[in-house]
Amino acid sequence: MTAWSYSSLSTFKQCPKxxxxxxxxxxxxxxxxxxxxxxxxxxxxxxxYIKTNTPIPAKFNYIKKTLDSxxxxxxxxxxxxxxALPKTVTxxxxxGSLPKTFGGGVLxxx
Numbered sequence: 001m002t003a004w005s006y007s008s009l010s011t012f013k014q015c016p017k018x019x020x021x022x023x024x025x026x027x028x029x030x031x032x033x034x035x036x037x038x039x040x041x042x043x044x045x046x047x048x049y050i051k052t053n054t055p056i057p058a059k060f061n062y063i064k065k066t067l068d069s070x071x072x073x074x075x076x077x078x079x080x081x082x083x084a085l086p087k088t089v090t091x092x093x094x095x096g097s098l099p100k101t102f103g104g105g106v107l108x109x110x
Contacts, residue, residue, distance in 0.1 A: 047079040 012019040021028040042063065048054035049067055056064050071077065 050077050050079055 008019070008023060011022065022030055042060055045054075045056050045060045046063060046067055049056050049064075050071055056067070
């Protein structure tokens, strides 16, 4: 099975060529942005708080009330679940059609 993330699907929708170079050929590395790094920090802090009750860093105190509300809901908590689709499911079937930048089966510049 092939695993897809929301960000992978979004990258493909945005630019199939970018997706190809980042995820398939892996000949380009995405250096990320300050927003991406901040988002990763927030997600890690939230996950650690829910999973192991690790205190939230002061700069993320604004999410504590929301996390407490979620944590107080009865049941098993899953911070992240890896899901997959059969290899027969293609990005085209997920997205409905190829973006216009993917013309004639040849990746073009986005």
